[in-house]
Every structure is written in structure tokens, then in C-alpha cells.
Amino acid sequence: METLLLKNIQTIYTFNNQDQIHEKADILMEDGVIKFIGKEYHPKEGSLPVQEVDCTGLVALPGFVNTHHHLYQTLFRGIKEVQEKPLFPWLRGLYQFWKYLTPEAVYYGALVGFSELLRTGCTYTADHHYVFPEGQPETLIDTQIQAAKEIGIRFHATRGSMSLGVDQGGLPPMSVVQKETKILEDSERLIHAYHDSSRYAMTQIALAPCSPFSVTTDLMKETAALARANGVLMHTHLAETMDEERFCLETYGKRPFELMESVNWIGNDVWFAHGIYLSEDELNRFSGCGIAHCPSSNMKLNSGICKTSELYRKGIKLGLAVDGSASNDGSNMMEEVRRMYLLNHLKYGTQGLTAYESLRVATRGGAQVLGRNDTGYLDVDMAADLILFDLNDIAYAGCHDPLVSLVCLGNHSYTKMTIVNGKIVSKDGKLTTIDVAEIGKKAHACAVNLVETARKTFQPV
Numbered sequence: 001m002e003t004l005l006l007k008n009i010q011t012i013y014t015f016n017n018q019d020q021i022h023e024k025a026d027i028l029m030e031d032g033v034i035k036f037i038g039k040e041y042h043p044k045e046g047s048l049p050v051q052e053v054d055c056t057g058l059v060a061l062p063g064f065v066n067t068h069h070h071l072y073q074t075l076f077r078g079i080k081e082v083q084e085k086p087l088f089p090w091l092r093g094l095y096q097f098w099k100y101l102t103p104e105a106v107y108y109g110a111l112v113g114f115s116e117l118l119r120t121g122c123t124y125t126a127d128h129h130y131v132f133p134e135g136q137p138e139t140l141i142d143t144q145i146q147a148a149k150e151i152g153i154r155f156h157a158t159r160g161s162m163s164l165g166v167d168q169g170g171l172p173p174m175s176v177v178q179k180e181t182k183i184l185e186d187s188e189r190l191i192h193a194y195h196d197s198s199r200y201a202m203t204q205i206a207l208a209p210c211s212p213f214s215v216t217t218d219l220m221k222e223t224a225a226l227a228r229a230n231g232v233l234m235h236t237h238l239a240e241t242m243d244e245e246r247f248c249l250e251t252y253g254k255r256p257f258e259l260m261e262s263v264n265w266i267g268n269d270v271w272f273a274h275g276i277y278l279s280e281d282e283l284n285r286f287s288g289c290g291i292a293h294c295p296s297s298n299m300k301l302n303s304g305i306c307k308t309s310e311l312y313r314k315g316i317k318l319g320l321a322v323d324g325s326a327s328n329d330g331s332n333m334m335e336e337v338r339r340m341y342l343l344n345h346l347k348y349g350t351q352g353l354t355a356y357e358s359l360r361v362a363t364r365g366g367a368q369v370l371g372r373n374d375t376g377y378l379d380v381d382m383a384a385d386l387i388l389f390d391l392n393d394i395a396y397a398g399c400h401d402p403l404v405s406l407v408c409l410g411n412h413s414y415t416k417m418t419i420v421n422g423k424i425v426s427k428d429g430k431l432t433t434i435d436v437a438e439i440g441k442k443a444h445a446c447a448v449n450l451v452e453t454a455r456k457t458f459q460p461v
């Protein structure tokens, strides 16, 4: 049995059903599950010795949950040809780079993204991988799952897809779209190979056609049927920009959300990335769908501002996300929490979310969006996914609320410790599971090679 005892934590914010806050308390974990939270844990007589960590002066929270990413994009940051463009031209430019994606690039891209996430407090992440270039093996998601296991992050992979190429009126070039039969076959293969529906699962699969402008309505309907037959979640980009809304109205005569209603994409098992352009009436028909809010990406691509306060007050499932690293450009969850808070206050002023509510979205909210009731808050019998911060640095002196320190002061992004499944995966910004310096070098070399190849044939957008 693997045990870990965190002793004498200054403050534990549980975000549990009672919103409990413990002062000077201990947390005991056994085999990846929390077994005790409270004052002075004393081992039972005859029990095995436990690994003990002194946490005097530290603040503990549930680990952050990242509900939307494109990990492969970590290798395509700072591409000058697209850097300041809005979504559609940005995509048209980047497709020309992404078509050179290899399994090696997906592997290193995932490790780079996971490293940033873990060091900045994310213990559970989703990814949306939808680029499967012609001529490359189809095992790109398998590669990501291998990387997640090696680094030790809880992972919700999605089998993304693009089937509506430029020749059929879609946005992506034909070199990155796939046949729908192939997409559905591979989706089924991945579910059977990797989806773990048990409590405390480290790996799950969802199905994720990319967006209304890159897949057909037939694929949306068939994906929904396949997902529901296998009990897995469904995910897509929706209502991200006005360009997308115009595309949907011109192509289908429907607004993006109406399009989802017409292809059976509404329900408890669906989450959308962005959800900016949704009307009041559409929010009232949301029926259990969740939203992955991506503040940095929305600001960088000039997409718009998500209605976060309305979603939160209406009880719609709302999680936070860094989005792909080409539009953020980082995978820093601490920064993302701060940006969510600031962007929310730009829109809502005094009706904005508090620091506590913002952290609730980033933890428990995200877990709900990803369909999990075993992580996202701290309690006995919950997964041992938690993060600890040291707020004794001079940067925090004079702040009277630890949560405001974490959300609003924007000083330290790295956790003191990130614990996933009962194991310390990151300590003082250093990962315990992989050699980040070595991975960083290999990832950058791989990225330079891909981008140089793509630049030889790049057509300006």
C-alpha cells in the first residue's frame, strides 16, 4: 500500500459539499485516495509506517482541472506568419504547419504541455486532438496516453476529427481531413483500448469532432450515437467567434447552438469549448451541457468574452481551460485563473466572481464538466489530487486573504507541491517523474525541424 501523510497544513480549502476550510490539519492518502482530513492524524496501532511530509505554513487546494487543450500546439508557438491573426486566418495558416505533425511531435508536445500544467497546479487535464495528417500513423492519441502515464497526470484524451475539407466547403485543407468511416473505427478502437469507467480512473476517452466548420452533420450524429452506445463524453468547439456563427447561418441556416440541437449534441454528456456567442434563450435550453472557458485564447484571438457570471449563477457546468498553446501561448493554469478573474470583472464589475468562486470553477467546476465526481474537491474517498502553495514569500506580504493572494497577486505560478493520485509529481517547480531539461531540448529540436519543413511551402493567408 502506498501512503502519504501531509502534516500540519496551515489552511486546507476543500471546496467540498460543505465548503469546509480546515486550519492546521493533516491529510492522509492511501493508494491514490484521501482517507483522512482533519486535526492531528494518529496512525492506528499496528498499522504500517507512512511517508510523512511537513506542510507547516502551506495552503492546500484541490488540483486544478484543465478542460480543453491541444497539446500538440505547444510545438507551434510564436509562428510569426499567424501570430496576430483572428481565428479563421490563424487556422488557415497553422493547418499548413500542422500537416507535418508526426507521432514524435505529438509525444514531445504532450510532455511539454503536461509539464507546464503540473508545475502550475493542474492535476487532471483534457486534450482535444483533431489533426491526423495524411500518411502518418493513426496512433497519435496512443502516444499522448503513453506520455500522460510517464509523467503521472490524470488524463481525459479525446479522439478529435476533421472530415469537412476545403473542397467540400469546410475550412481545413484536404491533407488533414479523414474519411468518416476511418474516424469512427479509430474512435471505437481507442474507447475499447483505453477508456476506464471505474472510480479514480487515470485515463478516459471522449469523442470530439473539431468544430462546425470542419466536420459534417452526419459525422456529428454518428459520433453522438457511438459515444452514447459506449458511455463516453462528447466534446467540440462551439460559439467561439462571429465568423463561426456566420458560417453556421450561411451553411446550415442555424446558429451554432441550434446546429448542435439538430444533431443530438445536447445533454449531460456534452461539453463545449468557449461558448461565447450563446443567447439567453439558448442558455435556458442548455440541458446539462458544460462549458470550457478559455480566457487567454479568447483574448489573444479577439474572439469575445464568455458569459461566465451568467453561466455560474444559472448553475451551468463551467470549467476553466488554457486551450491550445498556439493561442494562449502557455499552459499555465495559475495565470489562467487570474485571467479568468480579471476578464470576468472587466465584463461584470461588482457582479463578477470572487476569488473563491474563480477557484471553484478551476477545480470542482472543471471536474463536473469532465463528468467526474471522484476528483475536483477534497474529502474522504475522493482522489488524492491536490496542490500546495507557500504564501510566505515577500510577494504576498500585506495580503489579508490567501485566496486573493493566489488568484489576484499573480506572483508565483509554480506550486510548492502538485500531488496526483497520491504521488508528488512536482515539487518547487521541478517534476519528479521526467527530466524536463532533456525533454525540453528534444521537443524544441523536433519543433524547429517541423516548422522549417513547413515554411518551404507556406502560402500567406
Ligand SMILES: [Zn+2]
Residues within 6 Å of the ligand: 068, 069, 070, 128, 237, 273, 323, 324
Ligand atoms: Zn481549442
